[in-house]
Amino acid sequence: MTRTVRAKAPAKVNLQLTVGPRSEDGYHPLATVFQALDLWEIVEATPRTDGRITLAVDAAAGSLIDTAGVPVDESNLAWRAAELLAESYGIADGVDLRIVKGVPVAGGMAGGSADAAAALVACAEAWDVGASRGALAGLAARLGADVPFSLHGHTAVGMGRGDVLTPAMSHGQFHWVIATQAAGLSTPLVFAEYDRRVDEGAQSPSELAVCTEVMTALMAGDPVALGASLTNDLEAPALALMPRLMQVLEAAEAADACGAIVSGSGPTVVALARSRQHALAIAAHLRAAKVADAVLTASGPAGGTVVIQD
Ligand SMILES: C[C@@](CO)(OP(=O)(O)O)[C@H](O)COP(=O)(O)OP(=O)(O)OC[C@H]1O[C@@H](n2ccc(N)nc2=O)[C@H](O)[C@@H]1O
Numbered sequence: 001m002t003r004t005v006r007a008k009a010p011a012k013v014n015l016q017l018t019v020g021p022r023s024e025d026g027y028h029p030l031a032t033v034f035q036a037l038d039l040w041e042i043v044e045a046t047p048r049t050d051g052r053i054t055l056a057v058d059a060a061a062g063s064l065i066d067t068a069g070v071p072v073d074e075s076n077l078a079w080r081a082a083e084l085l086a087e088s089y090g091i092a093d094g095v096d097l098r099i100v101k102g103v104p105v106a107g108g109m110a111g112g113s114a115d116a117a118a119a120l121v122a123c124a125e126a127w128d129v130g131a132s133r134g135a136l137a138g139l140a141a142r143l144g145a146d147v148p149f150s151l152h153g154h155t156a157v158g159m160g161r162g163d164v165l166t167p168a169m170s171h172g173q174f175h176w177v178i179a180t181q182a183a184g185l186s187t188p189l190v191f192a193e194y195d196r197r198v199d200e201g202a203q204s205p206s207e208l209a210v211c212t213e214v215m216t217a218l219m220a221g222d223p224v225a226l227g228a229s230l231t232n233d234l235e236a237p238a239l240a241l242m243p244r245l246m247q248v249l250e251a252a253e254a255a256d257a258c259g260a261i262v263s264g265s266g267p268t269v270v271a272l273a274r275s276r277q278h279a280l281a282i283a284a285h286l287r288a289a290k291v292a293d294a295v296l297t298a299s300g301p302a303g304g305t306v307v308i309q310d
């Protein structure tokens with residue numbers, strides 16, 4: 001009997017995103033600290049016997065996510081994940097994939113990477129390939145720099161392209177406000193703007209070291225200290241490409257957030273609150289200021305990619 005397997009994978013924020021000079025392969029070495037948030041992508045995998053892959057994409061109920069920019073062909077990261085898994089394990093079966101998006105698209109929160117991680121886990125179970133978690137992590141790194149963390153979840157330091165992970169200690173839950181923009185920012189274009197700024201001397205590549213203040217604040221479960229330590233070398237390039245993001249950062253500061261930062265390559269801005277109540281108050285302030293197209297709240301660290309048991 002054919003059964004559908006469902007897996008969920010978390011969104012991420014970068015608490016620190018330090019970028020080194022562009023390498024010859026076009027990638028940049030990073031020192032980053034990821035935290036997974038409890039906004040989830042769900043991927044459903046239903047095996048089929050004819051070897052074909054099909055894909056459908058829906059927004060999670062009530063999420064108001066616009067799925068228009070998500071490809072539904074073989075360029076979709078979930079599709080590529082299923083193909084890579086099938087090739088690696090000699091699977092002749094196909095699969096019907098359905099993505100239910102709960103993470104903003106092209107927002108610097110790794111929604112596509114979460115789909116890849118969830119597709120790997122759901123298809124591995126649906127096809128019964130017997131892949132270890134370590135083997136799936138190896139495939140994840142081939143799909144994209146952020147995909148290994150989407151699989152891992154929790155809090156982790158990312159070195160290399162961001163794909164060489166070391167788990168990091170963190171105490172308690174942190175409460176976030178997430179301000180999204182309808183228009184996305186392309187990750188390669190933001191890195192290219194970073195390169196341009198470095199070439200012009202507007203920005204210098206930073207030393208690739210993990211920030212002690214971030215690690216100490218995480219271990220203490222201290223949002224005020226963490227908020228003061230947030231850094232992102234892609235923030236200036238993202239602001240150059242989308243200047244109105246400055247208004248979101250200013251509105252978060254006016255709402256007394258512990259800190260606010262562009263998430264990854266943007267354009268989502270995340271603001272850290274002292275408590276869940278404080279997050280709701282900041283969210284209300286940002287909505288009233290009309291500086292974002294949607295404002296959500298979430299908390300982290302959340303877990304990694306898992307099969308959802310019905
Ligand atoms: C910037 C970050 C921060 O976590 O996240 P997002 O803002 O995209 O969510 C990541 O480094 C994005 O990771 P991901 O989106 O998986 O990147 P990939 O698909 O592997 O690469 C897309 C493109 O981004 C650039 N890239 C990515 C990672 C890296 N270390 N150096 C790079 O220069 C390259 O131009 C590459 O062609």
Ligand SMILES: Nc1ncnc2c1ncn2[C@@H]1O[C@H](COP(=O)(O)OP(=O)(O)O)[C@@H](O)[C@H]1O
Nearest residue numbers: 070076077105106107108109110111112113115
């Ligand atoms: N499953 C997917 N979900 C979303 N976007 C995808 C997916 N597969 C490929 N993409 C492409 O990747 C781009 C970046 O998507 P996303 O992962 O949501 O943002 P970010 O890299 O900023 O975190 C999208 O604009 C889209 O063209």
